[in-house]
Amino acid sequence: MQKQAFKRIMKESAPALIVAALIDIMAGTTMQLRGIEAWVAIPVFLMLVPPLSDLGNDVACILSSRITTLLALGVIKPKLESSEALETNIIAILTIGTLSSLYMGMITFAVADKAGLGSVPIFPFLAVCVISVIILTLLVCVAAIGIAFIAWRRGLDPDNVTIPISTSISDVLGIFSLLIAMGMVGFI
Amino acid sequence: MVKESFFSEVLSISGGTLAGFLLASSAMQNLLESFPGLLIMIPGFLGLRGNILGAVSARIGTGLHTGLIEPKITLKGDTAMNFVASLFLSTFVNTLIGVLAYFVSVILGVDAILWKLVALGALSGAMASVIVGPFTIMLTILVFRQGIDPDSVMGPLVTSVGDITAVICLFLAAILVG
Numbered sequence: 492m493q494k495q496a497f498k499r500i501m502k503e504s505a506p507a508l509i510v511a512a513l514i515d516i517m518a519g520t521t522m523q524l525r526g527i528e529a530w531v532a533i534p535v536f537l538m539l540v541p542p543l544s545d546l547g548n549d550v551a552c553i554l555s556s557r558i559t560t561l562l563a564l565g566v567i568k569p570k571l572e573s574s575e576a577l578e579t580n581i582i583a584i585l586t587i588g589t590l591s592s593l594y595m596g597m598i599t600f601a602v603a604d605k606a607g608l609g610s611v612p613i614f615p616f617l618a619v620c621v622i623s624v625i626i627l628t629l630l631v632c633v634a635a636i637g638i639a640f641i642a643w644r645r646g647l648d649p650d651n652v653t654i655p656i657s658t659s660i661s662d663v664l665g666i667f668s669l670l671i672a673m674g675m676v677g678f679i
Numbered sequence: 680m681v682k683e684s685f686f687s688e689v690l691s692i693s694g695g696t697l698a699g700f701l702l703a704s705s706a707m708q709n710l711l712e713s714f715p716g717l718l719i720m721i722p723g724f725l726g727l728r729g730n731i732l733g734a735v736s737a738r739i740g741t742g743l744h745t746g747l748i749e750p751k752i753t754l755k756g757d758t759a760m761n762f763v764a765s766l767f768l769s770t771f772v773n774t775l776i777g778v779l780a781y782f783v784s785v786i787l788g789v790d791a792i793l794w795k796l797v798a799l800g801a802l803s804g805a806m807a808s809v810i811v812g813p814f815t816i817m818l819t820i821l822v823f824r825q826g827i828d829p830d831s832v833m834g835p836l837v838t839s840v841g842d843i844t845a846v847i848c849l850f851l852a853a854i855l856v857g
Contacts, residue, residue, distance in 0.1 A: 500764045516779045519719035534703035542695030591688040662722045
């Protein structure tokens, strides 16, 4: 019984985790392309990588499970059409994201400042945090909705498949959004 | 929804910031510079702990709700099986990340050493699971005993604890690998 359960976990989780690893390697490659020297030169931006990834993952998780529930309840259909339920969720997620990005910016700035990890002016730094999270949230919304629709149509388990895939895609999008925001504010 | 989620976001971001602080610390900066290819592995390391342990706490949570798992803190039966499964998966996937990072390094012209990246992946994956696995299982059971639904609190907790442990284990494994 336990042997069977073990096998089932392996069979269901391993393929999704392998795909997630492949996608996460793309996030790592994007970081490497910027070069270690550039990251180490202003370490405060390196510090943003884990919390930004957490934020993106949480948005992906919340949205994936809500969309799956909405699909299961029949409130929305797995088609590209405007729906009030979907729009409400996206607006709520954007609000949470923006508020959280301000918190992320302030706490990261405070810790980095105390620890002497690169001095950047606070307002441009907060701007990078807010802009990157808004870009990230919008991109993750598109990705999570797309993946949830495809998974739903094919009857895949949302816990074992939808969430690992959309969270690793959100890692790649997180690094992208950070670099775009840094470029927009003028840090690159 | 905004209120509930914002609170768990604050928790999750605080953990992430601590992990970020460790990642950006000068010891880790030196390590990143002296270990070519390591930077490519970072997002994978950070992500997978949450994925694997999130699934463990979800499964234990379901087991507790349905009565298949008794709310006792032991490493026997189903809980042991879940622990072994997470240990196996995270070692395997982290090893894979090491191999993939090596190939990317070759393409990008980074001077990486295959066995070092693979050893780093396997070691840190196993270490992190041995530390966070039992912690996740115990905490899920404790939370359930308090009458709180593990599904609604364990997610962000596991991600942040997982992130911090991932960076620490990566550091320890890198020292061991040399």
